[in-house]
Amino acid sequence: MTDPMKSNDLKDGLGELAEAVHDVDMYNRALNRSRRIGRNQTLVRGGSMLAVAGLAGAVLWQFPRTPDTGPPPTVAASTTVSPSVAPSVALSQSAPAPHSSAASPASHQPSASTTTQNTPTVAVPQSRKLADLPGKVFYRSYDGTVVRLDGGKQQSWPTADDASVAISPDGSRIAYVADGQVHVVGEPAPVYDGTVTTSAQTPAWSPDGTKLLVAAPRPGVLTVADGTFSALPKSLTGQHFRWSGNGAKLVYGSTSSCRLKTVADGGATGTTVPVLGDPSNGTNPTQIGACWVYSVDRTGSRAAVAIQSLTGSDGTPDGADAVVDTATGEVVAIPVTGSVSGVFFDVDGAMLVRTDQGSGKRVLSVFAPDGALLVQATEPAKLGSSTLVGYTG
Template sequence: MTTPGEGGLRESLHDLADQVTSADMYERAVHRSRRIARREAAIGTVAALAVLVLLASGLWRLPDRDTGHTPMALISASAPAPEPMPSPIPSAIHHPETPEHHASTRTTSPRRKNQPRAATPTATPKSRALADLPGHVFYQQTGNQPDVVRLSPTDGDTTTVLSGAPSAVGISPDGNRIAYAVGGVLLVGETGSAQSQPVATGITTTAQAPAWSPDGARLLVVTSRPAILQVDSGTLTPLPGRLAAGQHFRWSGDGNTLVYATTYCSLKVSSGESNAVVPMFGDRQPVDNPDGLAACKPTSVDVTGQHVTVPLQSTGDIGTASTDPADVVVDTITGDLEPLPVAGSVVGAVFGPDGNLLVRARTDESTTLSVFSPAGKLLVQAVEPAAVHDLNLLAYTR
């Protein structure tokens, strides 16, 4: 189901794709669509042969006159196995001030093919000035114990907000607080301050960086299992058992949905009473996943939970979450890779807490930061300062 405000992302990005230079995902997506088309043609042929076999064997007959039941052989041959009933998600995950989310009625209809289109002249953003960039952009160095910095859009300078981060970090939605762990103790402090307060113990960050709720009151963390931490009180509420094996959980911007990865690098979505699998990712069967795509580490989710950013991986990487920034946007209902209407190679993509999408793209000449509204409008496209060229995109906040 698509909401008027947020569901226009797909259509708007496709419209923009007609006006800009296509990203480097184009050839891969076209190749993928052709392979899927060949697979569907083959499946159609097999289905036709199966019908002929059933006709020849006499299994086509009407329900048995004595019992009124359809023959079991025909049921086994044609009826799909029933899907397991979803389990409800605890109310602690829901944002208390948001209405019921449309994803509670989400369906698992067949995937729509990704059909990117070739592009021509560059679209005109509302602004090309870095100073007009809405929100704050955070980067971090590569390697062990990296510094975390915040970009100043007014002058292009950077400010270090955490020196030598000892673990994976989480930046709050307003950009004012940072969470990280030292020796299993979770610390929360003001960005740029040397003072941090311990809020919980027994925290590990390998499979779960501290992930803030949209209201900034809670964190998704891992102790002996995934849990929700109330920052002010330190109260831990474990996620339900069906989510216990999940990792790299991320909240949607409205607080109603969790998107997470499994140990075999598929993606799942939990919202209300719904628990859905994102098609294709992590599936080792070539017939279902012809390009061997996997997603081991979601990094951000849009407002509704229908789109997630991930570093694209392959099934050969299963068991190893990428340390690279996200480089694709995935539709969580269809499994499609959304075309990103920017020039060059995408080297970072992240949703802000209010649904804006920040895309970092690199060409031989420069690196650009493009901000799209939740409706897909290109708000700002500015050249990124050289000072952050060698850093990784980390977060995008208000």
């Protein structure tokens, strides 16, 4: 007699392998998703610029850095099943020219910054079990509750309604802003006496877990232990600053043009990422930008962002729907199916991708720093209405 559990597993496996024969255009998914949600956020092109105060004298600010001890380790999966399709997370593609949903692929034109367009092969995971998901995934519900998903098990902590939440790199501390004050869960009092704003800078932990990027009201670095605040140089006029995993670089959005910028340790001048936010139709034919940065990989070479239109009106994004190469401005192809609705890197460069599969189903995929797809599992249904706010390895 055939074991019904094995039969169902075989059917599921064949169904998932059937999906793998379809090419995935990650850029189109990100852009189409952005259009579907109605583009609710007003772009900050030409809007009020957030002034940033410089440090006194000639002393340059320094990032809290984590030591580099060689290549980041590969996150190990708990199964030994080898993927039958080679992972291709490192592939990148250029943005096609504007087109309607009915336009044929032949009508797509590459950006002037590139000459080819690559489409990734869908990867096959080493495990499809939620219990094998490496690291911890964090969500925030509508009432401010933070939920941690760890090996399929859930634990929750209350914060505050409408709080902006940040998860420390080791997953042990939760910072949030409520009524203009910075709190850390478990601490009896706010960790900063001044008032902070979150419209252009939600809190973000340093890689070593000792500092937070906040706006008070100017973007700067808050040392959690003693509550001291140091503003970033006034030349770094931007929003949504995020550290790279090694602490050597910041990636942020320009307040005037939705252009991405990067700045190295101690620097006072940001470097503009090509293409995104460029007003030239020749360079940026789709007229897209990235105002919101959610997460950055270990070296700062890739950033998880929300793709937005320069010609329309966009609302606050639900989360990152694209990964961008900060050297070229190209959208990095992710070998998954579904619509990307969240991306986070851990400090070692492992990447968590949340995708919407339709009919309320969401899937979590974890890629090792070398691009191998470790685990791909269905997200618990009751977390579907929650916002993804962090991932720690």
